[in-house]
Amino acid sequence: MPTVDLEYPKQPYSKVNRYDSRASYALETIHGIVNTCPIVHVSFTVPNSPFPTILPMIGQMGSFARPSADTGDVLELYLHGYVSSRIINMSRSANGESSGQEEGLPICVAASHVDGLVLALTPNSHSYNYRSAVLFGHATLVTDVDEKLYAMELITNGVVRDRYRHTRVPPNAAEMQSTSVLRVRISAGSAKVRSGMPNDDRADKEDEALLDRVWTGVVPMHYTMGEPLPGPYNRLEEAPKYIKEFRDDFNRDSKDVATEAATKPMKAAKAKHDD
């Protein structure tokens, strides 16, 4: 844990304009959201296409230089997943040599948790409880073997705690060759969090007939992991302890976070509407 609470600089492209009472620029908050999302969404622009594109990928924040760094430290984002050859090729060629610009492919990464459905008296005041983070940075291909191994372990254990060392490692030469990992150097980021119960306009909250008729509150929502289902060539009689404990912890934490999000008040409830 760093001795001060670090924040990302507010940039014109990263500043939260709407409901800024819900915004945070704290590295700890933003990195925590990213590292607990099973997938992140990565956006980049494509030459000769009228549209930007989005890829779902797996991402974890880490530091190859200081592997013991905490969530609130300065970290880089490692990306892996269904990496189209396009993003890999673009990251490889975006080395900035020709232009003198910052090295790498400019990307935006979003990580979002839905924590509950907020049911109010009017459609406009309906909302979600959620935690969302956005990061902006430059992606480059990881070419150093040791850094690639670090990132592969980080990402595998980000999906299932402690999984990496329980599999056949290290990856062989063919696997190292065929696997691409991107490292994103972060320029800025922000988080937005909504928690708590519905909040309607005063006129509606004073409408007796309406209050007698409409149920208001929160339906908590969270990811659940089911019973591990053995595959066709599995030989172990049951899933090992580290998988079971990971699953149990995940399910308990997920449920707790969603329930707490419903019942705890917003830190700064300046926002009036929830549309």
Next chain:
Amino acid sequence: MPTVDLEYPKQPYSKVNRYDSRASYALETIHGIVNTCPIVHVSFTVPNSPFPTILPMIGQMGSFARPSADTGDVLELYLHGYVSSRIINMSRSANGESSGQEEGLPICVAASHVDGLVLALTPNSHSYNYRSAVLFGHATLVTDVDEKLYAMELITNGVVRDRYRHTRVPPNAAEMQSTSVLRVRISAGSAKVRSGMPNDDRADKEDEALLDRVWTGVVPMHYTMGEPLPGPYNRLEEAPKYIKEFRDDFNRDSKDVATEAATKPMKAAKAKHDD
């Protein structure tokens, strides 16, 4: 249901290059994924910013012209959520008048479900079971009052089935004024689906010591909705039947989809690696 299975045209920017055996261009598949996601991620480019940006938003596919249209029909995407003034202003001004280009702001929309963790013998063969969809299109502001009301009902009932008519409706003038809805005319789209058990390389599947040591299989993963928690000004003794039934159906369906994704084989299992 249309009498033929409609597909989106394959465009250079929408074609799935990697694992194309997992790809689909069917409207029914793509729209089904979008309409069951609690949130979608919307990407667009921002003038004078080095990075594209992503907003989490609420989206539902529908047809104002033919409200009875099915999931597999030609539909438009209606977006609502934490709409930054930036995307609204850009959509308002992107009317194509000056340039002769297609009307609206070019955006990319991603909708992704995680259905399970696929645990293989090697880190490289690990994967998720998932269903993801990407749509490309042009966003414009909905200005017609009737269409806006149609979209508000569509989106509200997309979050909780049948919720709209159980709240205080229609929205009043101030609410209509303050609410922005975007309509996206879709140019192309694609879906990518992975299901089934892990599939390792032959050399690993013939490694007896490895098979005796590593658990392989799928941990199904899905969203769950908890018990509805009443808010501070709720007066109803318990959540009404339509909310309870919606929650029960959602939880049963979510669990079934994740379990089926784990146990059913891929339609076309051409892909060898799962990295």
